[in-house]
Amino acid sequence: MTLPLKDRFALPEGVIYLDGNSLGPLPRGVDDRVSRMITDEWGAHLIKGWNVDDWMAQPIRVGNRISRIVGAADDSIALGDTLSIKVYQALAAALDMRPDRRVILSDSGNFPSDLYMAEGLIGLLGDSYELRIVAPDAVEDAMTPDVAVAMLTQVDYRTGRMHDMDAITQAAHAAGAVMLWDLAHSAGAVPVDLAGAGCEFAVGCTYKYLNGGPGAPAFIYVRPDLIDVARPALSGWLGHDAPFAFERSYRPATGIERMRVGTPPVMGLAALECALEVWVDVEMNDIRAASLHLSETFIAEVETRCPELRLVSPRNGSERGSQVSFAHEHGYAVMQALIARDVIGDFRAPDTMRFGFAPLYLDEDDVHRAVAILADVLGGRLWDRPVFRKTTRVT
């Protein structure tokens, strides 16, 4: 399979889309698949859809498509809810495995919602628990014997800095801590080998590099040997061993089903399942090689042609995910001007412009053209107009 596979995506003509790290583009076929789900399944089969269209099996079936992309065994991933909820669920189960410890270790590069969910959980568990946040490069040294769980996002949402999953997981285990990885910017972006890393938990979203659509369902992974001992704090009926027996007390299901909570979002899962068909013949190592090539081409050209920008991503490709970030004092306005020219990236306060490189639908020519337009916008100070400097943009 030769990358890119542009014909698998319905990208608007003329757009160079460098924001798949925030929201992936529409894969062809999703519209038809969802339309069939709506009219031929829900509309025609009504309640029978749960059986005849196998809606009830979706969360694990779709999980098995993601397993291949993140190096997990079959039946170790369940889909559903949002990533924030999945973080909470994994974190609660992880803490439960270290009842004598009280520290959740994270880093300042983690996505804020992960930290917020940990705060919320601690609010219930009580003040003896602590969320300890260190700098990303201090994580390994911070694996002290009081750490119950290390909760980290592998790839930094601002800078693209990537943690060494194997090394940090080993450090966590050496300290007796449980390891929880957030793969929001990893799944479909870089090769991930969950089974090889040996981490206990992982979570991720599917609307970035997996192209599931805005607000697509999230996933949770539990290491297979721990699935049947992981205690679900979000003990919803579809994680029950016999959901349709309607027993009065919760008994967790055998298997990864126990990480399900409520009724699955059938429409969103249908869209995602179709979006994941893009990946069937794609190897993550090929994606990685192409991503590094595109990213390094971008960095080299931007540094040559746009000296007013400052690289805030690691220069070393092995320390970077699939995004490149550059800072500029007026980064927000520059990005707005770029978007007006159909080069779509995004901005994170205070000054960071993010550019995601998804080799499924980007090639080297896109990179050359994007840099040419960026150089134009900067050289001509095209960003310095009131229309680009308003900050009403929400994402």
Added chain:
Amino acid sequence: MTLPLKDRFALPEGVIYLDGNSLGPLPRGVDDRVSRMITDEWGAHLIKGWNVDDWMAQPIRVGNRISRIVGAADDSIALGDTLSIKVYQALAAALDMRPDRRVILSDSGNFPSDLYMAEGLIGLLGDSYELRIVAPDAVEDAMTPDVAVAMLTQVDYRTGRMHDMDAITQAAHAAGAVMLWDLAHSAGAVPVDLAGAGCEFAVGCTYKYLNGGPGAPAFIYVRPDLIDVARPALSGWLGHDAPFAFERSYRPATGIERMRVGTPPVMGLAALECALEVWVDVEMNDIRAASLHLSETFIAEVETRCPELRLVSPRNGSERGSQVSFAHEHGYAVMQALIARDVIGDFRAPDTMRFGFAPLYLDEDDVHRAVAILADVLGGRLWDRPVFRKTTRVT
């Protein structure tokens, strides 16, 4: 507006659908609306959809459509997640309002997932907390001064028995307890006046009488005067006061936005928003009058023509929601045989057949025909075939 409004739904020819209490049918227009969201919003606008298509405002905008149906003020309902998650969120916030009390009071008619979620929450809060479950008719007497929260589903999912929301809320308040109502079988089924009842919290799902589709997003209501003191335990970034400032610590948003958690399910919300257009010119009092007429016609005819069935719903309409349940020793097989004849209801173990009456798309003739077919199935023992007696059905 004269009920029913059958032309607003894409019901399969010949089907009499008596299972809207489990999954509402497809409203016309939803397929087109979702298709537009996929191709014209996500596909064409990509990440810009969050702004130009106002995806970020969906959860409260759609909440305001539901407010009207359940008697709530504007901006007191947020959409998102599943009902189980919303139960957890409301329950945690409710317990936080009574820190000196330790009892969650519920009843044996509550939907099991609500009880399971309470168990999970107690698992985090510690053994000093208690989930106390009494019989439905013992709830008012059980409002003792140790009750922190009374958590009840208004309409019983098995029997259709309906609690008196005003009386029980008053009893809860007289005992100093916080009142949390689950409206799963109420919203769109019976007139609900949350503002009048004065309960602190309510939650509900949107895939039953509101016809949002399988796994459609759930909702949470907080009484307006309490919104800004309700502490979110599921403190996700979209409930933060400034989600895109990416601060390190959680600060709840002002307003009902604080009950949001993660990225909204845009596709599911688009479907739901369209499905709710059915309701713009519908009055819940008209729905209620028609529902009682259909239900009572059904009960009277079934009792005349099918004496082997035993009514398990309250006979008094004022004590019943919009569903009627009958028991039969071989209820599962009888329901399968009925479904084979295109009369669709459902079954709940051990012996209960449920029939939902949604006056939006059902009329008296449907009821007559349904009873005639039911009488046929019973009279001819058509259910007594192996194909109907297998119990592989999941819902």
